[in-house]
Amino acid sequence: GAVVSQHPSWVICKSGTSVKIECRSLDFQATTMFWYRQFPKQSLMLMATSNEGSKATYEQGVEKDKFLINHASLTLSTLTVTSAHPEDSSFYICSATGQPNSPLHFGNGTRLTVT
Amino acid sequence: AQKITQTQPGMFVQEKEAVTLDCTYDTSDPSYGLFWYKQPSSGEMIFLIYQGSYDQQNATEGRYSLNFQKARKSANLVISASQLGDSAMYFCAMRGGWDSSYKLIFGSGTRLLVRP
Numbered sequence: 001g002a003v004v005s006q007h008p009s010w011v012i013c014k015s016g017t018s019v020k021i022e023c024r025s026l027d028f029q030a031t032t033m034f035w036y037r038q039f040p041k042q043s044l045m046l047m048a049t050s051n052e053g054s055k056a057t058y059e060q061g062v063e064k065d066k067f068l069i070n071h072a073s074l075t076l077s078t079l080t081v082t083s084a085h086p087e088d089s090s091f092y093i094c095s096a097t098g099q100p101n102s103p104l105h106f107g108n109g110t111r112l113t114v115t
Numbered sequence: 116a117q118k119i120t121q122t123q124p125g126m127f128v129q130e131k132e133a134v135t136l137d138c139t140y141d142t143s144d145p146s147y148g149l150f151w152y153k154q155p156s157s158g159e160m161i162f163l164i165y166q167g168s169y170d171q172q173n174a175t176e177g178r179y180s181l182n183f184q185k186a187r188k189s190a191n192l193v194i195s196a197s198q199l200g201d202s203a204m205y206f207c208a209m210r211g212g213w214d215s216s217y218k219l220i221f222g223s224g225t226r227l228l229v230r231p
């Protein structure tokens with residue numbers, strides 16, 4: 001089946017540094033990728049929608065200058081948390097899909113801890 | 116706008132019994148899809164079952180079935196013959212159509228605990 005690889009699976013960084021999370025579709029072309037954030041014991045909150053070759057569309061309340069999303073190819077999207085702070089500590093998970101009505105495939109998530 | 120509501124924060128079920136997890140939704144899209152995902156403590160999202168808005172029959176996948184009542188805008192998940200391994204968070208999700216930019220949004224989730 002279709003696989004989405006997300007890397008790293010966990011990362012610890014110091015406050016003020018930036019962290020990049022990669023999301024790769026391994027065996028299909030992902031025209032659209034979604035980035036979610038999940039705080040403990042809460043649901044997945046959509047942060048942004050990323051379409052290959054165009055700017056990401058951010059959900060209301062998500063700072064686009066803090067959460068930089070790049071979808072430069074049909075198999076790779078990256079989320080960069082810039083100047084991370086402890087409140088950015090969370091579980092970040094991506095999902096990818098090909099055509100609009102195709103199934104969504106999820107990465108295994110990245111647990112970010114900012115100290 | 117799209118909205119997904121799960122009103123059961125937590126549920127208990129006895130092993131081998133059936134359990135129903137509730138989900139209601141709201142959307143202005145004429146075409147949409149409804150999903151259920153399981154999230155164990157490890158965090159990965161495991162796809163369970165899908166129901167299209169135009170599907171005439173309720174979806175079934177092994178021990179999972181989706182009780183789709185379009186007029187009531189509900190898409191409840193039924194797990195038959197519960198197993199200890201079914202203990203996890205369960206999320207109902209909806210993917211809208213063009214009007215919603217095909218976004219997949221999630222309900223707040225239900226934590227299911229299967230008792231031996």
